[in-house]
Every structure is written in structure tokens, then in C-alpha cells.
Amino acid sequence: MTAPDLDRILVVGCSDGIGRALVRRLLAAGRDVTGVSRSRTPELDDDAQLVVDVVADDYRARLEALVARRGPFGVVVWCVGVGVALDPADLADETRTLRTNLLAASETAEVVLPPMVAAGRGHLVGLSSLADAGPNPGAPAYSASKAGLSSWLTALGLALRPRGVAVTNVRFGFVDTKMAQSPWKPFLIDADRAAAVVERALSTRPLQVSRPRIAAWIMQAASAVMALRVWTG
Numbered sequence: 001m002t003a004p005d006l007d008r009i010l011v012v013g014c015s016d017g018i019g020r021a022l023v024r025r026l027l028a029a030g031r032d033v034t035g036v037s038r039s040r041t042p043e044l045d046d047d048a049q050l051v052v053d054v055v056a057d058d059y060r061a062r063l064e065a066l067v068a069r070r071g072p073f074g075v076v077v078w079c080v081g082v083g084v085a086l087d088p089a090d091l092a093d094e095t096r097t098l099r100t101n102l103l104a105a106s107e108t109a110e111v112v113l114p115p116m117v118a119a120g121r122g123h124l125v126g127l128s129s130l131a132d133a134g135p136n137p138g139a140p141a142y143s144a145s146k147a148g149l150s151s152w153l154t155a156l157g158l159a160l161r162p163r164g165v166a167v168t169n170v171r172f173g174f175v176d177t178k179m180a181q182s183p184w185k186p187f188l189i190d191a192d193r194a195a196a197v198v199e200r201a202l203s204t205r206p207l208q209v210s211r212p213r214i215a216a217w218i219m220q221a222a223s224a225v226m227a228l229r230v231w232t233g
């Protein structure tokens, strides 16, 4: 098995929002970038992108083929995410959100992490959210998927660090992309600023990054209030 090259970066969820802003930054810095999304990413050559749905049945096989052709990747950044408001009459979007945000991240790791572990080097970065801090009745699957993703990434990070592989959990508050649909977006940052946070994390390789910090503190306090509400029924 060829060892992963730390200069080869895979961005999953690259056609829009934070992922696309990251692709732009990495290309500007002269990095070798490959992307995965359902739609094309104008900044990437056709050869450097895979157009696929991460919850499709053929996703794993097509990702494996991409790794064989363009990898193995030393750095993988998971930027995929969907989030919709709860419709109690139709829970299909809840299932789709959990599959997309959590299970597809795990399936991706199944393909990209073993070569890193075998070589004793590499970095997996996942974009979770400050929404991981507690249950959100307005978007139950989104908050659950992010709680699961954060816990999974952090535990993987602790498990793999002694083996030379870094895992970083990135938790943002509101970022100005199509995903941020709330009419009220306190401490909003733009996609390029968010991408700069991720780019820096590729150098510093922390276990977790939460931005903006003030939003993280407020969400922590809000989650304590929510825990009390749940505790008291």
C-alpha cells in the first residue's frame, strides 16, 4: 500500500460554502486538492473531483476508486452537512440528515483512515457544529448528528494520536452560507473566515477548534440550561 502523502488533500463537500472557500484557499497556497460533492466545483479540474452523493449505494466504491487514482490522501477534510427544520408529519429528512452528516462521515473514514494508520501519519478534519452542545427541538436530527459527529471525531482523535494520525473536530457557530437559514444569526462569520480557521488547523492539528469562542461559551451555557430542563422533565 502506498503511504499517504501529506500534500494530497481531499475535501469532501467542496462545491459550496465553507468547503468551497477552503478549496480556493488551498489552491491559492499551491496545494494539491481533490474534491467530492454532488455538484461540480468550478475551481477544480474534472480529473480532481468526484461528483457523487455520499449517501448513494455506490459512494464507497467510487471513493475507493478516487483514492486509488488520486491518493492515498494524507489530509481529508469532511465538510458535508445538511440541516432542515423538523417536520413532525414526515421524518424522512431526519433519517437523511443522520445518514449524511454522521454515517457517511464514518463510511468515508473507513476508506481514508486505514492507509494513514498503516503509515503512522495523516490528518482527518471534520466540520461539526456548536449545535452539538444539546438537543434542538427545531432540528433534532441536525443536533443529534453533530453531537454524534463531535463525540466520534474527538474519541477517534484520542485513539489515533498515539499512532501518529491527527483527528480534528471543528465546531462553528453561524457561518454565512446557504445552510445558515435562521433569521437570527448572532456572531455570524463569513465562509472565507471559517475556511481560514480550518486551514490553520491543518498546520496546528488540534483535537478541537470552536469558533467564534464567545458563541461556544454561550452554547455551553445554553446546553446546561437545556440539560436542567430535560432533567426536570
Ligand SMILES: NC(=O)c1ccc[n+]([C@@H]2O[C@H](COP(=O)([O-])OP(=O)(O)OC[C@H]3O[C@@H](n4cnc5c(N)ncnc54)[C@H](OP(=O)(O)O)[C@@H]3O)[C@@H](O)[C@H]2O)c1
Pocket (backbone or CB within 6 Å): 012, 013, 014, 015, 016, 017, 018, 019, 020, 036, 037, 038, 039, 040, 052, 053, 054, 055, 079, 080, 081, 082, 100, 127, 128, 129, 130, 171, 172, 173, 174, 175, 176, 177, 178, 179, 180
Ligand atoms: N453554515 C453554518 O452556519 C454552519 C455552522 C456550523 C457548522 N456548519 C457545518 O459546516 C459544514 C459545511 O457547511 P456549509 O455551511 O458550508 O454548507 P453548504 O454551503 O450547504 O455546503 C455543504 C457542502 O456539502 C455538500 N454536500 C451536501 N450534501 C451532500 C451529499 N449528500 N453528498 C455529497 N456532498 C454533499 C454540498 O455540495 P452539493 O450540494 O454539490 O452536494 C456542499 O459542497 C457542514 O457540516 C455544516 O453542518 C455550518
